[in-house]
Amino acid sequence: MKHIIAFAGSNSSTSINKQLVTYASQLVDDVKVTILDLNDFEMPIYSFDRDSNTGFPKEAVDFIAHIKNADGIIVSLAEHNGAYSAAFKNVFDWASRVEPKTFLDKPMLLMASSPGGRGGASVLEMASDRFPRHFANIVGKFSFPLFNDNFSDGKITNEDLNNQLLTEVKQFQNSL
Numbered sequence: 001m002k003h004i005i006a007f008a009g010s011n012s013s014t015s016i017n018k019q020l021v022t023y024a025s026q027l028v029d030d031v032k033v034t035i036l037d038l039n040d041f042e043m044p045i046y047s048f049d050r051d052s053n054t055g056f057p058k059e060a061v062d063f064i065a066h067i068k069n070a071d072g073i074i075v076s077l078a079e080h081n082g083a084y085s086a087a088f089k090n091v092f093d094w095a096s097r098v099e100p101k102t103f104l105d106k107p108m109l110l111m112a113s114s115p116g117g118r119g120g121a122s123v124l125e126m127a128s129d130r131f132p133r134h135f136a137n138i139v140g141k142f143s144f145p146l147f148n149d150n151f152s153d154g155k156i157t158n159e160d161l162n163n164q165l166l167t168e169v170k171q172f173q174n175s176l
Helices: 016-026 048-054 058-068 086-098 121-134 159-175
Strands: 002-009 031-036 072-077 107-113 137-144
Touching: 002 016, 016 031, 016 072, 016 107, 031 058, 058 086, 072 121, 072 159, 107 121, 107 159, 121 137, 137 159
Parallel strands: 002 031, 002 072, 072 107, 107 137
Antiparallel strands: none
């Protein structure tokens, strides 16, 4: 059985992106899913000095191990001031030092959501440009706007948006 990991680029206990990534991962058939929580990978803020003096934190090594052991990745990024959340950026910075080919060419469904009408478009664009340089094989993308209006009881309630996500999930599934 294939194994996928899913995580939100947020450390909020009420993360809308974690809700979205959890829902999307449930739509993938016949796979084992591991939902990661960025709070389990809390580390000192990345700096060259820390890297040189103390080496890689265990949490960064563990995060890369999850990627290595997965057949695919689903991620939904939170957008803070038009960019990655600080929590995700720190995990990404450390993980990319442990493994420069961070995403190891694993198929990735890349998503973002926000309470606003742009659906995390800025961070999705940023990640779409950056992640392939770290060997992300982005096989699907999904921007989910107006989260609070379109998501309830653990699922997308807007039929058009749900169908868009189902199309992206199918592409992801076919790439595993």
